[in-house]
Amino acid sequence: MPYWEIFTPENAFTPEDKEQLSEAITSIYVDYQSLPKFYVVVLFKDMPANTMYVGGKPANNFVRIRLDHIARQMDGAEIRAMFMGLVEEKLAAFVKDRGYDWEVHVDETPIDLWRTQGLVPPPAHSDVEKLWAKENRAIPYEVAS
Amino acid sequence: MPYWEIFTPENAFTPEDKEQLSEAITSIYVDYQSLPKFYVVVLFKDMPANTMYVGGKPANNFVRIRLDHIARQMDGAEIRAMFMGLVEEKLAAFVKDRGYDWEVHVDETPIDLWRTQGLVPPPAHSDVEKLWAKENRAIPYEVAS
Amino acid sequence: MPYWEIFTPENAFTPEDKEQLSEAITSIYVDYQSLPKFYVVVLFKDMPANTMYVGGKPANNFVRIRLDHIARQMDGAEIRAMFMGLVEEKLAAFVKDRGYDWEVHVDETPIDLWRTQGLVPPPAHSDVEKLWAKENRAIPYEVAS
Numbered sequence: 221m222p223y224w225e226i227f228t229p230e231n232a233f234t235p236e237d238k239e240q241l242s243e244a245i246t247s248i249y250v251d252y253q254s255l256p257k258f259y260v261v262v263l264f265k266d267m268p269a270n271t272m273y274v275g276g277k278p279a280n281n282f283v284r285i286r287l288d289h290i291a292r293q294m295d296g297a298e299i300r301a302m303f304m305g306l307v308e309e310k311l312a313a314f315v316k317d318r319g320y321d322w323e324v325h326v327d328e329t330p331i332d333l334w335r336t337q338g339l340v341p342p343p344a345h346s347d348v349e350k351l352w353a354k355e356n357r358a359i360p361y362e363v364a365s
Numbered sequence: 366m367p368y369w370e371i372f373t374p375e376n377a378f379t380p381e382d383k384e385q386l387s388e389a390i391t392s393i394y395v396d397y398q399s400l401p402k403f404y405v406v407v408l409f410k411d412m413p414a415n416t417m418y419v420g421g422k423p424a425n426n427f428v429r430i431r432l433d434h435i436a437r438q439m440d441g442a443e444i445r446a447m448f449m450g451l452v453e454e455k456l457a458a459f460v461k462d463r464g465y466d467w468e469v470h471v472d473e474t475p476i477d478l479w480r481t482q483g484l485v486p487p488p489a490h491s492d493v494e495k496l497w498a499k500e501n502r503a504i505p506y507e508v509a510s
Numbered sequence: 511m512p513y514w515e516i517f518t519p520e521n522a523f524t525p526e527d528k529e530q531l532s533e534a535i536t537s538i539y540v541d542y543q544s545l546p547k548f549y550v551v552v553l554f555k556d557m558p559a560n561t562m563y564v565g566g567k568p569a570n571n572f573v574r575i576r577l578d579h580i581a582r583q584m585d586g587a588e589i590r591a592m593f594m595g596l597v598e599e600k601l602a603a604f605v606k607d608r609g610y611d612w613e614v615h616v617d618e619t620p621i622d623l624w625r626t627q628g629l630v631p632p633p634a635h636s637d638v639e640k641l642w643a644k645e646n647r648a649i650p651y652e653v654a655s
Contacts, residue, residue, distance in 0.1 A: 221615060223576065227408060235560040235568070243566035257565030261574055261613065263517060264561045270380040271409045273387035275402030275501060278380070284406055286368065286433070288576070290615050300477050301485075308483045316483060323406065325366060325435050326478035332590050333616035338598045338606060340591075356565060372553060415525040416554045420547030420646060421533035423525070429551055431513065431578070445622050446630075453628045461628060468551065470511060470580050471623035 221290030221334055221341075222249060224262040227272065228283050228320075237314060238264050244310040252306070254345070256353040259336070274321070283315050283322040290334045366435030366479055366486075367394060369407040372417065373428050373465075382459060383409050389455040397451070399490070401498040404481070419466070428460050428467040435479045511580030511624055511631075512539060514552040517562065518573050518610075527604060528554050534600040542596070544635070546643040549626070564611070573605050573612040580624045 224245060233241065242262040249255040272279045294300045307324060308316075315322045334341060337358035342348035348361045369390060378386065387407040394400040417424045439445045452469060453461075460467045479486060482503035487493035493506045514535060523531065532552040539545040562569045584590045597614060598606075605612045624631060627648035632638035638651045 221613075223574070223615065238560060238563060239566065239568065242563035246566040260565055261569075261572075262563040263557065263574065264563075266561075267408065270383060271411075273383060273407040273409075275405055276384065276388035276391040278384065279406075282406075284368070284408065288615065288617065297477065300475075304478060304480055304485075308480060312483075321482065323366075323481045324479070325368065325433065325474055327433065327472065327474040327617065328478075329615055329617040330590075332587065333594060333618075334614070335594055335598060336613045337611065338602075340594075412553065415528060416556075418528060418532035418552040418554075420550055421529065421536040423529065424551075427551075429513070429553065442622065445620075449623060449625055449630075453625060457628075466627065468511075468626045469624070470513065470578065470619055472578065472617065472619040473623075 221259050221288070221336075222255075222261070223288040223290070224260075225265065225286045226262060226283065227265045227267050227285070229272075229280055230266045230268055232266075232283070232318075232320070233264065233314065238262075241310070241314050245307075248303070248306050248310060250353075252303075254350075254353060256349065257356050258352075258358070259341075279321065281320055283320045285311070285322065285324040287324075287326050289326055289328050290331055293328055293331075366404050366433070366481075367400075367406070368433040368435070369405075370410065370431045371407060371428065372410045372412050372430070374417075374425055375411045375413055377411075377428070377463075377465070378409060378459065383407075386455070386459045390452075393448070393451050393455060395498075397448075399495075399498060401494065402501050403497075403503070404486075424466065426465055428465045430456070430467065430469040432469075432471050434471055434473045435476055438473055438476075511549050511578070511626075512545075512551070513578040513580070514550075515555065515576045516552065516573065517555045517557050517575070519562075519570055520556045520558055522556075522573070522608075522610070523554060523604065528552075531600070531604045535597075538593070538596050538600060540643075542593075544640075544643060546639065547646050548642075548648070549631075569611065571610055573610045575601070575612065575614040577614075577616050579616055579618050580621055583618055583621075 246257055246260040249260050269280050270278050272282050339358050340363050391402055391405040394405050414425050415423050417427050484503050485508050536547055536550040539550050559570050560568050562572050629648050630653050
C-alpha cells in the first residue's frame with residue numbers, strides 16, 4: 221500500500237524516468253503521511269500499440285494510472301482534493317509536459333486485508349510504524365490482540 | 366472511467382476486433398448514460414499460455430474481464446442487472462460466440478478520487494459534461510467550490 | 511471470483527509452480543468456503559527488470575499480489591485474519607521460502623456486478639451452487655426474481 225499501476229505506451233519512460241517518478245510518488249506519502257517508504261509500490265506496464273482504447277479508438281499516446289489506497293483512508297473532501305492535486309503535480313513532468321493524454325483514479329481497499337512480508341502492518345503513527353519508516357523495512361513485532 | 370481490463374489468450378483479438386469491441390463497450394455508456402465517449406477506457410492484455418489458471422488448472426481458452434466504475438454509481442438492483450445484461454450482449458460476438466470461457470466483474474470506486482487530463486470531471490448531466498460529450502474532450506472550466 | 515493477480519520477476523515461477531500455487535490458492539476457497547473450483551482465477555504476470563519499484567527504488571526480487579473477493583464477503587475480524595493467515599501459508603513455499611520480498615492486499619467488490627459464463631452465480635450454499643461445485647462448471651438455472 222499504496223499500490224500504483226501505470227500503463228504507458230511502450231518505452232515511454234526510461235528506467236531513470238521510472239525511478240524518478242516512483243520517487244516523486246513515494247514522496248507524497250512520506251512527506252504528508254509519514255508512511256514507511258517501502259509501503260509505496262509502483263508497477264509500470266508497457267502497452268504496445270493497439271492495446272489501449274479510449275472512446276472506441278486506439279489511444280497510443282495515453283497514460284492510464286490506477287491506484288489502490290490501503291494504509292490510510294483520507295477523510296474529508298479537502299484532504300482528498302489536496303491529494304489528487306499532489307498526484308497531478310508529481311505526474312506533470314513525466315506525463316502532461318511530455319504531451320501525453322492521461323487519466324488517474326484511486327480505489328480504497330480494506331486495511332485489515334493487507335499484509336507485507338507476511339506481517340500485519342502496525343497501526344498508523346504507532347511506534348512500530350515509526351520504526352518501520354526509520355529502518356525502511358518490515359520488522360516483526362507483537363500484534364496487539 | 367469506466368475503466369476496463371480485458372485479459373485474453375495471445376492474439377485472440379485482432380486490432381479490428383479490439384476497436385469494434387471497445388466501440389461496443391463505449392456505446393453502453395454513451396447510449397444509456399450520455400457519458401462523454403473519451404471517458405471509456407479499455408485496456409487489452411495478451412496472456413501467454415500458462416499465465417491464466419482457473420480452479421488450479423491452466424486456462425488457455427479463457428477471457429477475464431475486470432472493470433472499475435467511477436463516474437456513475439448505479440442505484441437499484443434493476444439497473445445493475447440491466448447493465449450486466451448489456452455487458453454480456455456486447456461481449457457475446459467476441460467471446461461466447463467464439464467459444465471462449467469468460468468471467469466479468471465490476472468494482473465501484475470513489476468519484477472524488479478521479480481526474481482526467483488533470484481536471485475534476487464535471488457533475489453528471491451538467492452543462493459542462495454535455496459540452497465535454499459533444500466535443501469528446503476534457504475542457505477546463507470553473508469548478509464549483 | 512476470487513480473482514488473483516500475481517506480479518513476479520520474469521520467470522520466477524515455472525508452469526509447474528504456477529499450477530501448484532494456483533491449486534493451493536484454490537484449496538483455500540474449496541476447503542473453507544465450499545466454492546466451486548472454477549470460481550478461482552489466478553493470473554500470473556511476469557514483470558521485467560525495472561518495472562516494479564518499491565519506495566522509489568527498482569525492486570527486482572519482489573512479488574506483489576492483489577486480489578478481489580466477490581462471491582463471499584468475510585464477516586468478522588477473526589475470519590478475515592484467518593483468511594490472511596491461510597494466504598500467507600499457501601504462498602510461503604513459493605515466495606518467502608525462495609527469498610522473495612512480497613506484499614498482498616485484497617479488495618472486496620459487489621456480488622451483484624459479477625457474471626460467469628454469462629450467468630448470475632447462484633446464492634452461496636444453494637443447491638445450484640453445490641451442483642456447480644460438484645460438476646465444476648457453470649450450469650444454466652432459473653434465477654429467482
